[in-house]
Amino acid sequence: MKSIGAAAIAATLVVAGCSSNGNADADGASGSGGGSVGKAVSHKIVGIDPGAGLMAAAERAVSDYGLSDWTLVEGSSAAMAVALDKAVKNEDPIIVTGWTPHWMFAKYDLKYLDDPKKSFGEDEEIRTVARLGLKEDAPSAYAFLDKFEWTDADMAKVMASVQDGQEPAEAAAAWAQDNAALIDGWVDGIEKGDGKTIKLAYVAWDSEIASTNVVAWVLENRLGYKTELMQVEAGPMWAGVAGGDADAMVAAWLPITHKDYAEQYEGKYEDLGANLKGTKLGLVVPSYMDVSSIEDLKG
């Protein structure tokens, strides 16, 4: 498997918006209501890559809840995880943009802030999207991609291995070997491909690193294809599939998070349906913070 730009994940360890003064006063550290949470975190929300739908949703929340004095800090998934890790180790207050499935909920004691205005939406799924013509050009790859569906528990195992330091391709291979029966079901009745290279676009979100590597493993080891993993930003991922430069991606969060991208390229891609159900997006804080709703952030 050829992997492009994987090192970029490690290269973006910029610590964003992490204040360490939270222990100075009890009120600030616990972040109890009445505007003190804002002070405790310097009115900063630690975001991820600017192309993520999660960032658009967080901007929506800032506007919906009247948080005009707050800043949503751009960065990357990796930088957000570093900031969160540092804060939790010091029991500092921090607010990050988060999503499920993600390993951070297993590693730390965290909670989503309530979102009564539903700025982050609800009832969403991760879908597989293919370029037009893939069905004719690589029918076996297409048939498998159409069939591919797993659970957040499956994905969590791959994510945890990567988080523990395993290379994504190795973590995917180990998971595949432990879950051969599930994979049998995905490829059941599908003939081997013709050795063509299937190009998979993805963004360096932990969830999508896991799914894309598992899909690549199956294409290579069960269906005889070669794969090329193209790590890009969210906009180019959609543009790549719509323009035919990428064959497919398994990272389309719909109907809400990637709505703008889906509308922009409507008619230029094929939606193969859900590959994972039961996702969630929102603002996430360590459980030791005394705040429960985005509404509490005002002031």
Ligand code: PBE
């Ligand atoms: N995410 C993870 C993506 C989709 C997958 C929630 C960070 C996004 O916001 O676009």
